[in-house]
Amino acid sequence: MTTGTMTGPRRGTGPTEGDAVLTVDHLNVVYQVETPVHAVKDVSLTLRRGEILGLAGESGCGKTTLAYAVNRLHRPPAEVTSGSVTFHDRGGTDIDLLALQREELRRFRWAKLSMVFQGAMNALNPVISIRAQLEDVLTTHEPGMGRRERRRRCADVLDLVGVDPARMNSFPHEFSGGMRQRVMIAMALLLEPQVVIMDEPTTALDVVVQRGILQEVLRLRDELGYAVVFITHDLPLLLELSDRIAIMLQGEVVEYAPADVVYERPAHAYTRRLLGSFPSLTGERGAFVRDSGSRTDPTDPAAGGHDDHA
Ligand SMILES: Nc1ncnc2c1ncn2[C@@H]1O[C@H](COP(=O)(O)OP(=O)(O)OP(=O)(O)O)[C@@H](O)[C@H]1O
Numbered sequence: 001m002t003t004g005t006m007t008g009p010r011r012g013t014g015p016t017e018g019d020a021v022l023t024v025d026h027l028n029v030v031y032q033v034e035t036p037v038h039a040v041k042d043v044s045l046t047l048r049r050g051e052i053l054g055l056a057g058e059s060g061c062g063k064t065t066l067a068y069a070v071n072r073l074h075r076p077p078a079e080v081t082s083g084s085v086t087f088h089d090r091g092g093t094d095i096d097l098l099a100l101q102r103e104e105l106r107r108f109r110w111a112k113l114s115m116v117f118q119g120a121m122n123a124l125n126p127v128i129s130i131r132a133q134l135e136d137v138l139t140t141h142e143p144g145m146g147r148r149e150r151r152r153r154c155a156d157v158l159d160l161v162g163v164d165p166a167r168m169n170s171f172p173h174e175f176s177g178g179m180r181q182r183v184m185i186a187m188a189l190l191l192e193p194q195v196v197i198m199d200e201p202t203t204a205l206d207v208v209v210q211r212g213i214l215q216e217v218l219r220l221r222d223e224l225g226y227a228v229v230f231i232t233h234d235l236p237l238l239l240e241l242s243d244r245i246a247i248m249l250q251g252e253v254v255e256y257a258p259a260d261v262v263y264e265r266p267a268h269a270y271t272r273r274l275l276g277s278f279p280s281l282t283g284e285r286g287a288f289v290r291d292s293g294s295r296t297d298p299t300d301p302a303a304g305g306h307d308d309h310a
Pocket residue numbers: 031033037039057058059060061062063064065066077078
């Protein structure tokens with residue numbers, strides 16, 4: 001699915017070289033089934049602080065397997081057979097993610113690195129209020145936080161993603177899909193992580209709602225400084241959003257470069273084929289997520305504002 005026309009790729013204004021927050025080094029993941037599937041092959045990537053890294057490639061190329069392994073969410077038969085994943089914490093400590101024990105991992109996830117999954121809007125518990133679900137994350141990770149502060153943090157984070165905090169006591173079914181997805185993004189930002197992995201976070205939503213949410217993710221990235229690994233089939237969208245893009249093919253990263261370089265001088269034949277398969281990249285070009293300013297006009301549905309209230 002594409003999100004319509006565009007003006008071109010983002011040009012390198014991203015974070016400076018060297019300030020890495022996450023390093024994936026020669027990572028290999030194999031599904032140990034009867035005929036083993038080598039789903040991630042020798043992948044090396046560096047995510048810089050505050051960077052948006054787009055990960056694209058056709059269905060089955062290993063994007064989700066890679067994202068899960070990075071966050072240690074993979075389950076058997078998936079096995080990391082070699083390589084390393086290092087998180088470079090803000091305080092200067094390096095954390096070997098593949099070596100974390102269960103309790104350390106529990107503390108790490110959401111707090112330092114959070115993930116918004118495919119179809120995440122359906123991950124909310126329908127019979128528990130939004131407030132209770134957000135507060136639950138805070139109670140688990142910040143047990144010392146007082147009730148009033150918890151409530152304030154939940155309200156703040158909902159406000160950040162464009163959900164009226166006055167609706168905090170509502171249940172997920174009272175929200176539209178777009179608003180539920182905003183709540184999931186709020187949850188992912190609740191503990192102010194340094195990295196957010198978004199795996200097809202908005203593909204279930206219509207194009208206008210999708211753009212509104214992604215504009216928000218970009219604006220918040222500028223405000224809060226987290227880095228994003230953004231996974232989608234939608235290459236035109238990735239070109240708009242990302243500082244750098246990695247293209248995967250059959251488990252391997254075959255192209256890894258700034259968005260404008262991928263667009264203008266793709267090195268790999270597969271990238272050229274992929275670019276050619278999106279008419280919006282070769283036809284007339286229109287609005288551009290990044291060019292629409294920090295906040296969209298909520299009264300202008302074409303601008304992808306907050307028109308997805310339930
Ligand atoms: N449980 C499993 N057992 C065996 N093979 C699997 C399993 N899960 C995934 N695979 C295989 O691993 C490869 C990578 O799958 P993965 O879901 O990571 O790809 P993807 O790029 O995220 O696809 P999509 O875009 O459709 O989500 C595919 O060949 C898939 O068939």
